[in-house]
Structure formats: structure tokens, C-alpha cells
Amino acid sequence: MYVCLCEAVTDKQIRNVARKYQVTSLKGLRQILPVGRECGKCIRQTREILDEELALL
Template structure:
């Protein structure tokens, strides 16, 4: 599903960026994927996807 129509960014692209690069903030994610650079309507959905993927990444302190 497209999250950002202006830049043709899909939810899969956002999920892959979070999994591969593990950004710690939306600001870091936006450096990897050009979301919210035009109209900004995608930011809310992108944040939801970002938070879902962040929750799946194991916390290194819990694993150790």
C-alpha cells in the first residue's frame, strides 16, 4: 500500500528501512526514506508503521 503518494513510498519501503537501518526517530527515518517532504499527509501513517516495526526489533538489553 502506498503511504506517500507524492513520492510513491510504500509501507513495505518504510518497513524495510526500519528493519535494515534501525532508525531511532522519525527524523532519522526521513533521512532514509523521503516521506513528508511535499504535502505531509503521510506522516501520521508513516509514524504508525515506524512504531510497529520498532516494537518488533528486540531490545539488546532484554536479549542479553
């Protein structure tokens, strides 16, 4: 499902990047994926997905 409609980023992309690059912060994620660069409405959900991935580490 799309999390960031402005940049067409999906939850799967976020999870894959978090796992592959061991991303631990939103800042780190945004260096790889263009999530949240426009309206910012997706930031909260992106953080939640990232937190879920971190909990699995």
C-alpha cells in the same frame, strides 16, 4: 500499499528501511526515504508503521 503518494513511498519500503538501518525516529527515516517532504499527509501513518516496527525489536 503507498503511504506517501507525493513521493511514492510504500509501507514495505518504510518497514525495510526501519529494519535494515535500525531507524528509531521519523527524522532518521526521512534521512533515508523522501517520505513526507511535500504535503505531509502521510506523516501520521508513517509514524504508526515505524512504531509497529519498533515494537518488534
